[in-house]
Amino acid sequence: MIISLIGYMGSGKSHIAKLLSDRLGIKLIDLDKEISKKNKMTIAEMFQKKGEIFFRRQERALLEEIVATEDSCILSLGGGTPAYYNNMELINQNSESIFLRTSVKNLTERLLKQKHKRPLIANISDQDLPEFIAKHLFERNIFYNKAKYTVNTDDKTPEMVVEELCDLL
Numbered sequence: 001m002i003i004s005l006i007g008y009m010g011s012g013k014s015h016i017a018k019l020l021s022d023r024l025g026i027k028l029i030d031l032d033k034e035i036s037k038k039n040k041m042t043i044a045e046m047f048q049k050k051g052e053i054f055f056r057r058q059e060r061a062l063l064e065e066i067v068a069t070e071d072s073c074i075l076s077l078g079g080g081t082p083a084y085y086n087n088m089e090l091i092n093q094n095s096e097s098i099f100l101r102t103s104v105k106n107l108t109e110r111l112l113k114q115k116h117k118r119p120l121i122a123n124i125s126d127q128d129l130p131e132f133i134a135k136h137l138f139e140r141n142i143f144y145n146k147a148k149y150t151v152n153t154d155d156k157t158p159e160m161v162v163e164e165l166c167d168l169l
Contacts, residue, residue: 002066002073003169004091006144007100008137009079009118010110012153012161016100017076019162027073031081034062043078047119056084063087067094080120082143092148096169099147100161103154104134 003020005013014030021028032043035058039046046055059081066075067090075095082088091097108130115121115129124132149168153161 001169002070002075002095003165004075004077004095004097005100006077006082006091006097006147007079007102007153008107008133008140008144009120010107010114011079011100011102012158013076013079013100015158016153016161016165017074019158020165021074023162023166024074027070028076029066029070029073030076031059031062031066032076032078034066035059038062044117044119044122056080060085060087063090067091079140082146083140088143088146092146097147097149098165098168099144099150101144101150101152101154104130104137106154107133107137 003026005017005020007013017028017030020026035046035055036042039058041049043055046058059078063077063081066073077091082091111118111121111133112126112129115124121129121132151161151164151168156164
């Protein structure tokens with residue numbers, strides 16, 4: 001079984017995926033890390049040098065490859081992955097998809113600390129960040145809400161979220 005974690009950047013997908021992988025003894029695949037490895041550059045460099053369309057094509061190709069070749073893994077997806085092509089349909093057809101829902105307030109607090117690592121928000125002022133996240137989240141929720149399961153991460157430790165995921169599955 002492939003378990004796909006989706007949600008906005010800062011929702012804890014990578015961290016939760018690592019903990020879940022350790023807990024279940026299942027291989028972890030972080031889609032962004034795999035894209036970086038394959039292209040020998042960071043996501044930020046890819047956006048800057050090759051553009052978002054190039055990145056989204058790489059993302060789609062690798063997603064297709066993973067769901068076609070993997071039997072069992074935890075798949076941590078980029079925040080935008082579900083919103084492009086028909087990725088969400090592909091994800092739902094080939095995995096147990098889980099939306100890690102996180103409030104704008106919590107996302108803002110987390111993302112303020114890591115803006116420099118996030119090409120999408122690196123140039124947005126701190127005071128404009130909550131509005132940007134809210135607008136972006138509104139646009140992406142259409143896709144996130146297609147996940148088979150939704151787990152709210154607010155006011156929960158990563159371990160509590162993992163426990164909830166294990167109960168769910």
